[in-house]
Amino acid sequence: MIITLNGKARQCDAPLTVADLIATLQLDADRVAVEHNRIVLLKGDFAAIPLRDGDVLEIVQFVGGG
Numbered sequence: 344m345i346i347t348l349n350g351k352a353r354q355c356d357a358p359l360t361v362a363d364l365i366a367t368l369q370l371d372a373d374r375v376a377v378e379h380n381r382i383v384l385l386k387g388d389f390a391a392i393p394l395r396d397g398d399v400l401e402i403v404q405f406v407g408g409g
Contacts, residue, residue, distance in 0.1 A: 344396035355394065362389040365402070374405045 344357045348364075355364070361379060365372050377384045378401040379392060394400075 344394070346394055346397070347399045349401055357394070357396075359394045360390055361392045361394065361400070364394060364400070365389060368402070370402065370404055376403045376405070377401070 344355055344359075346353055346355055355367075359367075361377055361384060362372065365375060365377070372386060372389060377389065380399055384392060
């Protein structure tokens with residue numbers, strides 16, 4: 344399947360959830376915000392949201408510093 348991730352097409356193997364994608368990208372689920380097809384997801388829903396061909400995601404990673 345092909346999804347759009349942060350504005351770029353990305354080939355992914357199905358089945359895949361948002362949580363699986365975050366793990367594949369080696370991101371910390373506690374430090375990201377995810378928009379899936381224009382809906383901001385709650386962190387607790389990442390594992391329950393399956394990705395489908397044509398889905399559009401924006402993932403923003405929070406970075407601390409000072």
